[in-house]
Amino acid sequence: MSAPRFTAPRFTAARLVRRQLAAEPATGALVAATVLVVSLVLSLWPRAVDALLGDDLHEQVTSLTPAQRDVTGRIAAWFTYEPGPGAPGDADPSLEGDELDGSAHLAGWLEQLEGNRAAAGDQLWHVLGPPEAVATRPSDPIDKGPRAAGVVAETLAIRTDLRIGDRVRVVEGRAPAAYDTGGLYDAGSPLDVVRDRPLELMASVDTADRMRWAVGETRLMTGVVPFRVTLVGTFEAVDPDAGYWSHLESTLFPFIDEDGNVGTTVNGTAYADPSALPALVLADGVAVDFWYPTLTAQTATADHADLLRELRAFLAEAGMTSELTARLEDVTARHATFTGLLQVLAVGPIGVALAVLWLAAVLATERRRGALALAGVRGASRTGVRAALAAQGLVVGVPPAALGAWLAALLVPRPSAPVAVWVLAAAVGLAPAACMAVAAGPAMRAARPARPDARRADGAHSTAGPSVSGALRRRARLGLELAVVGLAAFAVWSARGRGLGGDADGGTDPLLVVGPVLLALAGGLVALRLYPLPLRALTRWLHSRRRLPHFLGAAETTRSARAGLAAVVALVLAVGVGTFSGVTLSTVGSGVERTAAAAVGADLVLEGEGLPADAAARVAALDGVAHVATVGNAGRAPGRLLGSDGRVDVLTVEVAEVAAVQAGLPGVGALPALAADDGALPAIIGGRDPEDVGDGGESFVRWGSDLAQLAFEPVAAARSLPGVSAGSAWVVVDADAWAARTGAAAPVARVLVDLAPGADTDDVATAARSALGAPDDAADRPGLDAGPRIATTSTDAVRASVGDRALVRGLTVGLLAASGLVALLAVVVLGLALTIRAPERGRLVALLATVGAPRGTTWRLVAWEVVPLVAVALATGTGVGALLPWVVLDVADLRPFTGGIAHPPITVDAGVPLAGVGLAVVITVLAVALAAARARRTRTVVVLREGERP
Known part of the structure; x- marks a missing residue:
């Protein structure tokens, strides 16, 4: 009986990826959590901005009166007894037809107006409501009646509207009956027919009361056409605040003209049945007012750029007017500034998040250095190793990115989300794979054993090749650094010259958007070049002192930027974005204060007669x-x-x-x-x-x-x-x-x-x-x-009113969110930077413990690793944050956020730098304590055994 045959399990690519992820779950979880947060924020950001812009557009449109925002027109109409089509907007508007039916003419006008609306464009059609049309005979003098004591004269305008019965409620009497137009134009003089046929009218309660006109009373109009008019009813508006009444002044209430030299004149308006229109046009014609009500609720979801384009074309073609055009133009400029500021803010957290992903990838590859070396010895290609690490990145990146995009869609649902939302989420999901594949190269080179033939025959090191390649790399790095600094300077110059809407299409200058990252990168490069200089002098001074931990810490910090360029730039960017956010909030806050002070002129104002x-x-x-x-x-x-x-x-x-x-x-x-x-x-x-x-x-x-x-x-x-x-x-x-x-x-x-x-x-x-x-x-x-009657106004009320606007709320939330996010990511960056160095730090602490180093050596070494990094990032980031307001705020129109007529000066609240320094101190203390505690857990025996390896 033969012995059982054992075979090694077959490792597929999926199983290998799973094994590697299970071997280092903390790093994978950190990457997945970072991707989830960044994907959620980047997917939520455009949706929230789109909702805020819609709310602001709705606010701006609602602030106009209906008569201002509605699309309105007016024509003069008269009667010509010739068949043919006619409607408002024609070159020769008239009442035409074989039958003297005023209702039919009004209905025909409304029908054609509705057809014009249907052809106005998709955005405008949803924003404009069904058309309205009323015909009004201009005011003529009318008998003031026996009870109008103290009134010198009265005038009356007569109006017709097909839908007036839906808008008013009869209080006394009844609605006017149809007017008999039979034979009106068959007689020799239509004026004689009109004189013998009283016209029934109804007026508002206030108009009838002020004119002292009783229901059932007939009066004579003394104008060109001697109408005999009878008031058969009074009414009140079903909705006095409806936009309909703002188009028709002096309808619900008469217009009273008080003249100290002449006396009081009452100018009223009354409604006749639409059938009376052929009689009302006699002699002087009627004025036909027509308009499309603006549906303010629909403006919140409309594309204001397309809406503005369609509205301009419609007004030009129909010969109508609306103040909505000017308001939309103003909104476009407001939104350009708002989106530009938010784009500048968004780039900061994105840059810090990319640094987190890169450092996490470096940590993952460093933890797998032994496995990478073993794979290289067994013949694995670099491409294969990079592909395996990229697959791990896809596993920990794509699902959290998809989850973040899905959560954003649930939190802020929008009818049609921009394509950029999904593109950004996909890019965030693929970022860990790309970072891990790129980071695998340096890790494999560091894990590769030295070649035996790297020495010359005489035992000396061969240095010609490495020296040349090292010099080339140094020159290339210097050239790249100079290019980055030059690009940052060009971005500053471009932003100062063009501002937050410098593109021809009103978009934000791309160089301005990436300006914070460029400035942070340039600042980080300069800091890495300069800050070792004072540390070298400090190291030389500590060499002659009995302070071994301080000397070792200073020496290690001097030799290289242990955290790497990514960590330095990320921390500088985080501090810069936080400082810029604080200065922006201070500037907007001071601008609101100035607006309130200029509007009121005191803490409280009481005004009245x-x-x-x-x-x-x-x-x-x-x-x-x-x-x-x-x-x-x-x-x-x-x-x-x-x-x-x-x-x-x-x-x-x-x-x-x-x-x-x-x-x-x-x-x-x-x-x-x-x-x-x-x-x-x-x-x-x-x-x-x-x-x-x-x-x-x-x-x-x-x-x-x-x-x-x-x-x-x-x-x-x-x-x-x-x-x-x-x-x-x-x-x-x-x-x-x-x-x-x-x-x-x-x-x-x-x-x-x-x-x-x-x-x-x-x-x-x-x-x-x-x-x-x-x-x-x-x-x-x-x-x-x-x-x-006293009206009160206070600066507190004005300040609250300005602060409650959609754009101000959105900017405040955006600034606070960006600051909080970069602060959180900065803590992660610092933790990753310390974690990457943890094995070397642990070995050094263990070795020092064997030679009797004091107990406080560990935290001193960690402090020398963290404090210079945080100090450099804080100083450089504060400089970047102080430069950004000069670059961005000085060219941005902040008046939409302050409600003032003047650009507010840049204001720096003393609490902003103090808060930054305090937060940096807290983060530094926590980082030192945690890193020192981890370093002390490294066992000396493990370090000594590792030192025995060939």
Whole structure:
């Protein structure tokens, strides 16, 4: 009986990869976790940015009134009794047809407008709603009736709308009946027919009440066409806030014209049945207003570039107008700045993540050096070894990358994600395979045993070949380093010259996007070249001292950059991105503060009519109030400002009080002195640029019952004064000087309040309103004697309003996310750099222990390995982070994030560098402690046995 035959198990490629991964699971898990995080962030980033841009577009469109954002048009229509098609937008718009059916004409217009919308383009068709069209006969005088006491005259515009029944609710009476147009144009004079056929109308409750027009009452219009009109009903809007009413002014409420010289005129609007349209066009025709409502909710998911292109073409072809075009153009510029900043931020974490993957690949190959050497001895080719390591990289890279992309799709679902999202995830998944394949080459060369024929016959080393190749490598490395530094300088120059939207298509300059990585790489190269110089001097000094651990640590750090270029550049980039993020947040925050200060002009402003003369004293007596100033409004009078005639608002202030209130407000300058002598009143001229003061020209207003001329001496000019005034024609003078010249103080129009430290704005505002006599709810005043209607504004409210905008929230989250991610990755980089050196460090510690080295030797050696690296990275990274704001923020338009009209200055918060140094100290201490603890676990016997190997 023969002995059993044993055969070695057959190792397939898959089994070999599995065995190698199982032999070093920690490294594979680290790579997989890094890939998962990076893939999730890179897949989430474009989706989140796309959602933020959509929210911002929706915010910007919603901020316009419906009449501003809707696509609108107007034509004049009249009646020609000739068959043929006709619709709004035709060169000769008219009411045509064999039948006098106004409803049919309105329906035909709407049908053609809907056809135009269907052909407008995919993006625009989804954003524009179904068309609206109304026909309005211009206002004509109408009898004011017997009950309109105090009214000099009344006018009435008559409107028709097919869908008015869906928009209003009849309160009294009924809706108008159809108008009989039979024989209207058969008679010799249509005016005689109209005079004998009363036209039924319905008006809003407020219009009928203000015109004193009772339901059932018939009145005569005294214009060219003598319509007899009967009010048969009153209505109220189903939705008074609907966009429909913003297109039709003076419909729900009449327009009241108060003229002190003439009297009160009431201008109302009423609705007739659409069948009356052929009669309404008599003589002067009707104005047809038509528009497409903008569906604001649809703008959040629209491609604003395509939407803008389609909208321009549609407006040009249809002859319509909309302020949506200008707003979309502004949004395009805003989004270019926003995406440019986020792209610059995103490159930082990507660069650090690539360094993590590279160091993890180096660690994996270093741990497999023995296996690689054995494979080389057994005849394995370099290509085969690289392929095996690449396969391991695919196993630990592709599944986590796919998982990250899938999680991003679940967290931020988008109807159509950009292709770049999937491309980035795929690139991250393939990165470990590429890094491990490239890192295998140096590891195989280091593991290869020295060749016996590497010595000459006389026993001396042959150095000719290595010397030449080493010199060539040094020259090539120096040339490459100089090229990187030159490219970084060119990126800075390009960014300074072109900015965040320098491309012809409005995209971001690619050199600006990769600028942080280039600057970090250049800084790291320069640091690696320079920082050994002081260490060599320190090593020589330590050589003569009895400090063996310090001498060994300094010597090891001097000989080479132990962490490698990748670790240095990654740490420099992490510090630079963190610093840039902090400076950007500080700059945007200071810009928002300046915006709030310029918009309000004080911590709190109370404004309204009928404020008491002692308003300042009442508010100053409240708790939480530090200083108070008032702005008086003397009224509007004819005058001349710097040579321009017109009506001028005269405002009065006390400069010292305003200065006390506005002390400390960022960006708010002090008012010039306005004290007056017996000559002209010193004044600040509004609505002008500062340089206009030198142009000369007399300035005055005519004041009083006898219109006496009060001369001004312009001492300054401004477009606006925070807290005082903004507008096109105003003048600010000293309150006491004005009272002395006119004999009366100007009524108080505004109260500026400087709050005491710790005071609550809302509490002070409530107390101030009560002290000034305002009712608890000014919106529901029972009568005119209920007290002044006071509006309050605070810097806190403006600051919160600006900070709640989509782009500001997105930028803040992006900056914080980028800083947190690079900080986390920087810890991983430092850990990997120390782990790669762990075997050599452990052997050195074990050997030193055998010769009696003190117990603190381990952490001192680790500290010498970590502290110079962190210090160099912190110094160089801070320099890079300080340079990036000058490169990026100085050419970026940050006004969309601050809400101001001026570019905010770059601001550095002192807490930013302090936070960076503190975090670096904490990371360094933890890294030293963990690395030292691991080094002490290396057993001396293992080191000695390794030293016995041939």
